[in-house]
Amino acid sequence: MSVRTVLGIETSCDETAAAIVSLAPGGDGRIVSNVVLSQLEEHSAYGGVVPEIAARAHVDALDQVIASAMDQADMQFGDLDAIAVTAGPGLVGGLLVGVMTAKAIAAARGLPLYGVNHLEGHALTAALTDGAAFPYLLLLVSGGHTQLLQVGGLGDYRRLGSTIDDALGEAFDKTAKMLGLPYPGGPAVEKMAAKGDPARFPLPRPLVGKAGCDFSFSGLKSAIRRTAEEIAPLSEKDIADLCASFQATVIGILENRIANALAEISDDQPTALVAAGGVAANQAIRGRLEALCRSSGLPFLAPPPELCTDNAAMIAWTGALKLNAELPGDSDILPRARWPLDETATPVIGHGRKGARA
């Protein structure tokens, strides 16, 4: 087998991204180029992602973002072996922009086209960045999803638990909004939390102590709102203490759910705990999960923060793995707003940052 080189395209939410990843015969992946254009400014005035604005911004930016990825890699379309594009889950308008562009390039160059599940991209990133070996226990925490999955390999995902209401990134974003912090809330809450007292406000920890690996964050969010109203007007210190208390509570919830997941898969021992998705960029969460793993002798892996948040390298990598596994391409892919990673798991209904949740 020769080196496989794949262009990945990601437009499922508010980042327009293109990347080129190569896969060597030995199985090692390399990010040749990785371009991410954030639409932060377009959406920040609204405190969240506006689907129509996102779709329009992808139309305006995608060609240039792909050209930059090709330039930075010093490659032509003729150097590629396949095109991979996020086909869901996500905002359909944005997905359509990526899928149509990918179809056009694939058709013009006669290349195989792979529709990639965005969650699969997050799920497999640690195999690219940290050489994670299967099976691993994955904590997938993003703006639209919160799940614990046993990842057995490409296409092999068993969902152990999922949020029954808000996604964790959404809880960070809503907490930030209630406290007057800028969008996106995750990084802003993390920064304030570093200056605050995590023990000042006891907050509820829904489902903790109960069996299973599901998550619930909406009660926590309501408790933040109530507490903020009670002590208003909020000083800088109040905000920092609320953020620190929120983050510490979240970490407690994650630790409890991960412990249950590890017990549940004890007959199929994972090689590592892997964290992925935008919230996995949080250094406090990473630090505590690392400590938890150290105490139980399990390696902890998390991609570099810029590859935890949305990017196209994870899409190109997943496409390269599919090509390598000789999976057939599909020139007729359609965008899917909902697309669970584990298609056998019971659907979870709700709305996340990217619309309907998988």
Ligand code: KG4
């Ligand atoms: O994976 P991602 O970039 O997009 C989705 O697929 O949703 O995740 C974005 C989410 C947002 O909710 C954002 O607030 C959160 O990840 N996030 C963080 C941090 N950085 C991004 N949450 C907590 N701490 C962070 N440092």
Ligand code: ZN
């Ligand atoms: Zn994502």
